[in-house]
Amino acid sequence: MKTILYIIQKEFKQIFRNKGMLPIIFVLPLLQLVILSNAATFEVKNIKFGYIDNDHTSTSRALVEKFNASTYFDMLTDFQSKALASSAMLQGEVDVVLEIPLYFERDLQKEKYNDLGVTINAIDGAAAGVENVYVTQIIQHFNQHLKVDLLQVSDKQIQPINIDTIPLFWYNETLNYKTFMVPGILVLLVTMITLFLSGMNIVREKEIGTLEQINVTPIKKSQFIIGKLFPFWVVGMALLTIGLILAKLIFDVPMLGNLLLLYAYTSIYILVILGMGLFISNFTDTQQQAMFIAWFFVVIFILMSGLFTPIESMPKWAQMLTEFNPIKYFVEIIRMVMLKGSGFKDILPLALKTLAYAIVMNGLAVWSYKKTS
């Protein structure tokens, strides 16, 4: 036990003495939190909208006005021909083009039916999908109104024409993406920093030759590893704390659940990541190799975490792979606890999986660390 304290003491001294490393550990991640949380949003806004009005009637102008009034669309461009609109879309100057046919107003009144041409730039498929929904909603809304107007003119009773769904958004009522993203990004930062630090730490001692010196001492493997990893565990917890404070102060993210529960879970979670870092460290000879491998896993973990793309829409095999993704667990749990106020029982299944993961990972790490080659 005493031996471990000597190692912990040494590691802390080295961390706080490294003037280049300190800002990387504590300042950069929090900067990322602030920047990414504002930038990484799924909302499709500022859609560049263009239209070709072949009709030039009050109805067609009213329709265009609807788009103008929407906060999602801006930069309304009036194109004189389809060809001009197409070339503008090719240049990326416009995202959505609405084509209003000739006799739009007349046909709509006579036949209660008409076609509108909508062209959407679908290079970004996800954004195109959202734009399609916006456009459809606006047109439907407009159409209803139009019909309502016509009905009033003919003095008949108003009948509901469409069944409208009224969505109720639970847990994040205002659909605030920051509320949704901040906890997730915090998870990423805690994970990345602790993985990189632990992954590079032991391999660094290999590089400078001090590991050999340690290996000729009678220190026990477990003592060395615990002593090595504990300081990074503390760093991880400290990062979480600072991150949560920023989340509250800057983004006013709700914290409905018990924060102690979140801390308890994080303390297990960081063990998984540290074990992983150590495992990488044992199989590499240089910090560069360790860094590449750590990045490889981090990128996969992030993209398959459910943070940026829902896991439910991944193919079955990919969904199975996400079971091995620690970030997925943490993202789920931090959102559950902070946004839904989930309690101990709710997170227990995921927490147990994480615990098992931690045991396996650290077992592998201790096993693969060899004092004798």
Next chain:
Amino acid sequence: MNNNKVIQVKSLTKMFGDFTAVDAITFDIEKGEIFGFLGANGAGKTTAMKMLIGISKPTSGEAKVAGFDVYKQTEDIKKNIGYMSQKFALYDDLTVKENITFFGGIYGLSRKKIKEKSEALIEELGLEKVANQLVGALPLGWKQKLSFSVSLIHDPKIVFLDEPTGGVDPITRRQFWEMIYKAAHQGTTVFVTTHYMDEAEYCDRVSIMVNGKIEALDTPKKLKEQFKAANMNDVFLKLARG
């Protein structure tokens, strides 16, 4: 078994694939002896030493260090030996005192003992003024002396020194050898590799390794007679050139 023999090596071999790095070496070393382990670069000195200090498993053969088997009792060996590698292996980003404290702690010395050792060691090396400075800022010669002292911190039975004086000035080398003599005088067995043939003359006995084999082993005096050479340098050249 002779209790005075602190290192007993018999047909110790290490192979890396098809390459035989250490080829069936056999020797004994007695307590308090300064044993010079010579050989050209790549002759297998470091590999042989790594087997003896328990960080590399032998392919075949037997060896006992401080009475413990190099296959099964490596951790017991490690309690009884000190090691100073070719590469400077103290922490550059810790101070002199912190390095001493850390390694003392790793070897399980008590706080009190560490404090005593640390003060004695700093005084002996004349490092009082730089005791709280980072080791990285010290001149190489000072670092090496400190490194040697740290490897002796737990009073080991045997200390292994791998080219301890590489790149060090002649005055510091002389001081270094005085430290080695002092340790040997106090009963510590010294196992040392070197490329300086004048240093080989200081050893009680010397072995010369060529291509993984020990080609000569005796006192410097007898080796010179055997090879009809004026000094160890000539002995080495005759052997190493084959």
